[in-house]
Each structure stands twice: as C-alpha cells, then as structure tokens.
Amino acid sequence: MSAEEFTLRGGVVINPAAGFAAQADVVVAQGVVQDIALPGKCDTAGEIIEVAGKLVAPGLVDIHVHLREPGQTHKETIATGTRAAVVGGFTSVCCMSNTTPPIDTPDRVRELVDRINHTAACKVYPFGAATKGHGQDELTDFTGMLEAGCVAITDDAFPLQSRQLKRQALLQAAEVGCVFIAHPEDKSISADGLINEGELSAKLGVPGMPRRATAEAVAEWVGLHDCGAYLHLAHIATKDEVELVTEALPTWTGRLSMETAPHYLSVTEDAILRFGADAKVNPPLRTVDDNTAMAAAVRNDIITIIATDHAPHALDEKALGLEEAPLGLVGLETSLAATATVLKPRTPADWLWLLDKFTAAPAQLLGLEAGRLVAGEPADIAIIDPQVQWTVRPERFESKGRATPFAGQTLRSQVWGTVVDGRFVFRAGELLV
Ligand SMILES: [Zn+2]
Missing domain, CATH: 3.20.20.140 (Metal-dependent hydrolases)
Structure with a gap:
C-alpha cells in the first residue's frame, strides 16, 4: 500500500486508550500518525481534510x-x-x-x-x-x-x-x-x-x-x-x-x-x-x-x-x-x-x-497493536459523523451476506472515512480498495 500525506483538521479526537477526547488535528504521513495536537498547533502536512463536526477515532x-x-x-x-x-x-x-x-x-x-x-x-x-x-x-x-x-x-x-x-x-x-x-x-x-x-x-x-x-x-x-x-x-x-x-x-x-x-x-x-x-x-x-x-x-x-x-x-x-x-x-x-x-x-x-x-x-x-492513536505508530483511523442518520439497505452491503434484523431501520452515526496504515481505504461513502 502506498502511503499518503494528510492532516485531519478540526475534528474531535476520541482516543480511549489515552482517555483523550478533545478537538485536535491529526497529521498522517508515511503510514504513521506524525502528530496529534491542539487545533492549529501542529505543522500540517499534505492534503488538508476538514473534519469539523466529526470524530477522529482509532x-x-x-x-x-x-x-x-x-x-x-x-x-x-x-x-x-x-x-x-x-x-x-x-x-x-x-x-x-x-x-x-x-x-x-x-x-x-x-x-x-x-x-x-x-x-x-x-x-x-x-x-x-x-x-x-x-x-x-x-x-x-x-x-x-x-x-x-x-x-x-x-x-x-x-x-x-x-x-x-x-x-x-x-x-x-x-x-x-x-x-x-x-x-x-x-x-x-x-x-x-x-x-x-x-x-x-x-x-x-x-x-x-x-x-x-x-x-x-x-x-x-x-x-x-x-x-x-x-x-x-x-x-x-x-x-x-x-x-x-x-x-x-x-x-x-x-x-x-x-x-x-x-x-x-x-x-x-x-x-x-x-x-x-x-x-x-x-x-x-x-x-x-x-x-x-x-x-x-x-x-x-x-x-x-x-x-x-x-x-x-x-x-x-x-x-x-x-x-x-x-x-x-x-x-x-x-x-x-x-x-x-x-x-x-x-x-x-x-x-x-x-x-x-x-x-x-x-x-x-x-494484546493487539491496534485500537489506539499514538504519534509514531501506524495510522489506523476511523472518522465518524455522529450526527448523520441513515437507513440500512442490505443490498448495498459489501459483504456477500445480507441477513440483518436492522434492514430498513434508520440508525444514528455513520463512518465517514477509514484509514489503514496511513491510507484512505474508505472515504465519503466511497470504497477505495
Ligand atoms: Zn459463536
């Protein structure tokens, strides 16, 4: 996977492993988290991605x-x-x-x-x-x-x-x-x-x-x-x-x-x-x-x-x-x-x-090296929109399976983007792998 360089700006970082929940910018380059810093306090790199109103989680x-x-x-x-x-x-x-x-x-x-x-x-x-x-x-x-x-x-x-x-x-x-x-x-x-x-x-x-x-x-x-x-x-x-x-x-x-x-x-x-x-x-x-x-x-x-x-x-x-x-x-x-x-x-x-x-x-x-956001470690990130409501349509699933009792139900919060090893694999509803 080729790495990308970007800054997630204006989101609320939620990092349970460190008990951290506050607005912060996250800089990603070379596959790893380079920096997590208070808004405007880090050297941004690459593409600036505005994620105000969204949660930036492991x-x-x-x-x-x-x-x-x-x-x-x-x-x-x-x-x-x-x-x-x-x-x-x-x-x-x-x-x-x-x-x-x-x-x-x-x-x-x-x-x-x-x-x-x-x-x-x-x-x-x-x-x-x-x-x-x-x-x-x-x-x-x-x-x-x-x-x-x-x-x-x-x-x-x-x-x-x-x-x-x-x-x-x-x-x-x-x-x-x-x-x-x-x-x-x-x-x-x-x-x-x-x-x-x-x-x-x-x-x-x-x-x-x-x-x-x-x-x-x-x-x-x-x-x-x-x-x-x-x-x-x-x-x-x-x-x-x-x-x-x-x-x-x-x-x-x-x-x-x-x-x-x-x-x-x-x-x-x-x-x-x-x-x-x-x-x-x-x-x-x-x-x-x-x-x-x-x-x-x-x-x-x-x-x-x-x-x-x-x-x-x-x-x-x-x-x-x-x-x-x-x-x-x-x-x-x-x-x-x-x-x-x-x-x-x-x-x-x-x-x-x-x-x-x-x-x-x-x-x-x-004991997995996962589930946390730490500078210097692999950038595995979920970006979540906590406000969005969406209706479950199993026919649109990527899985080959379709059986779910949530079919047709309107659910609250949606994943907006997913980053694996510093690379977007899912972004704004589009699968990139
Ligand atoms: Zn079982």
Whole structure:
C-alpha cells in the first residue's frame, strides 16, 4: 500500500486508550500518525481534510468475525469481509477458525496468513481452533498456532461440551499465556433449537432453544475459576449469563471478560416474524428483558467489548426458509451505528466510553497493536459523523451476506472515512480498495 500525506483538521479526537477526547488535528504521513495536537498547533502536512463536526477515532477492532475463507468463499472471502469491515470503520478484525478446513494446525495458520497478506483490505488476526478438526477429542497445538500467527484460541461454532475438555483447554491456554474464547452452549439442551424457546417458537411450530442452553454452559465455564486462565465469553445474550459471570468474577483467578453483539442490545425474537431466516442467529434473539439487561451490562462496564459475530451466508442458503437456513447474521457495516442508536452517546465523554468497547478494550484483551492513536505508530483511523442518520439497505452491503434484523431501520452515526496504515481505504461513502 502506498502511503499518503494528510492532516485531519478540526475534528474531535476520541482516543480511549489515552482517555483523550478533545478537538485536535491529526497529521498522517508515511503510514504513521506524525502528530496529534491542539487545533492549529501542529505543522500540517499534505492534503488538508476538514473534519469539523466529526470524530477522529482509532480504527475499530472486531474480535468476532467469520471470514469463511478458506473453503466457504460462496458465503464470504477475506477480500469481501474486510471491505465490509472498513465500510464499518474497522481496521482490525479477528477471524474465526471454523473454515473448511478448520484453522487447527500451525501450517493452516501460515496458509491463512499468506491469504490475508494478499487480499485483505484491513488487518486480520486469526484465531486457532481449540480441538483438532473441531472434533471435541484432542486439543490442538496452541503454542504452534500462536507462533504461526494466531492471537487466541477458540471453540466458536463448535462449543466444547465436556467439563474435562474445557478444563484442559483453559489449563493449556493459561500455560502458554493466550486468551481462550469460549462459545458457551450446552448442545444437549439447545439440541435442534433454532430460535428462542417460548410462545413464539410454539406458535410457529419451530424447535426452540431454551435459555438454559447458554446459561448452563456459562455456569460450567465460570466454575473452572482455579485454572488461572484468560477466559473471554463470546456473544453473551441473556440476563442469566451476565448474572452468572458477575457472581463468578471475585473467585476467578486469571482474567474473565465478556462480549455482546449489537443485535442483542435492541432486537428481540419478534424480528423472526418480519425477517424470517434473516433474523436467525446463534445464540438466538431473545426478549426485551434480555436486551435491557445487555444494554445495562454495557453501560455498567460489566460487558467491556462489543463484537459483531459477523457470520455471513450465501443468499440462496438464507432463502431456504426459517427451518432450513443456516444460523448467522452480518454485522460489520452496521455495528457501530446500531450500538450508538441504542446507547445514544451525546458528548465527547460519552463517545470516549462507547468507543473504548470498539477499540482499546478488544485490542488490550488480545494484546493487539491496534485500537489506539499514538504519534509514531501506524495510522489506523476511523472518522465518524455522529450526527448523520441513515437507513440500512442490505443490498448495498459489501459483504456477500445480507441477513440483518436492522434492514430498513434508520440508525444514528455513520463512518465517514477509514484509514489503514496511513491510507484512505474508505472515504465519503466511497470504497477505495
Ligand atoms: Zn459463536
């Protein structure tokens, strides 16, 4: 990528990693941030870009993205998924290991990193699978995969079931010093469930997924408090799960954290009536009470990270209908706006708090050199217009996936520009990669 030289002038810099929220100019050259200074106090360079009224933030970081490559490129590719990412303001994404074949050996990590280096529009950090072939029998070579370029190990999409295996996984993660990201789900309870179990599932005659399916799994995970592990729980979506983790925190010997996704903050199971399979996701959309509890947990900083669980499927797969279509939504192009629409940040201080969940917090969890604006470091930047309202049109998505319960909804705030390594990859609605 050729670098550019420019000065972002008159915007409000929001840099959660440094607790900084104030008007400042940002100078970018040779791929790095050269200076962040009070208005008019720096030597401007290159093109002057007026960004008054906009927020200048670190490029966003999403630690839960399914890029589907290798092997499922009819659903998404590294190229299409990362183009969707930069439209959403993300400059770093972590990709899940449930590809075909799965990312479960150091060689497969190296092959994936090679593909990423050739086709990604932003930075991509791979996760390694917890068990060989997602088989629930034998743990993978955590150390080898980390050395090959993985930044965490996960059981996402193929949740570990036996308590013994969970314990082994956490002990091994603690030993090698990596974060373990768990998809909490007890398959013996969720069984064939497709949507929230309740009146709606009964009325539609569709198998329901009981709330206990995730709560029981979370209870088992947090019961492994003595392993000294860094455990991060993915896509927390119910009040029960938050309560279990909150109770367990004082006994936990390593680090314990949670993420939720934007759709769990504001969308209920009723979206199934309007969107059918396009609102079918795992874990399922639940109730207003759960939405309220998720938003409260984010407000209280109990949930510290927002991640999309961007899980695209091909249009003809989602067209199979509620019972046959695969589970998963897309989220990269709506994530920040959908969250801001619910949590309503108004002041720079509000944005500092909200953007922490999209930048510094996820980057710090995984030790990524991302999610912050520092002079001398790579210029990965998201420029956000906090006032704009826009309507979600899935047919315009860069992602190959179109399933979103936000279709047709008017959201608040929009990404105006995205800079990766000092180069605009998205600017004023135009994708430049
Ligand atoms: Zn998952």
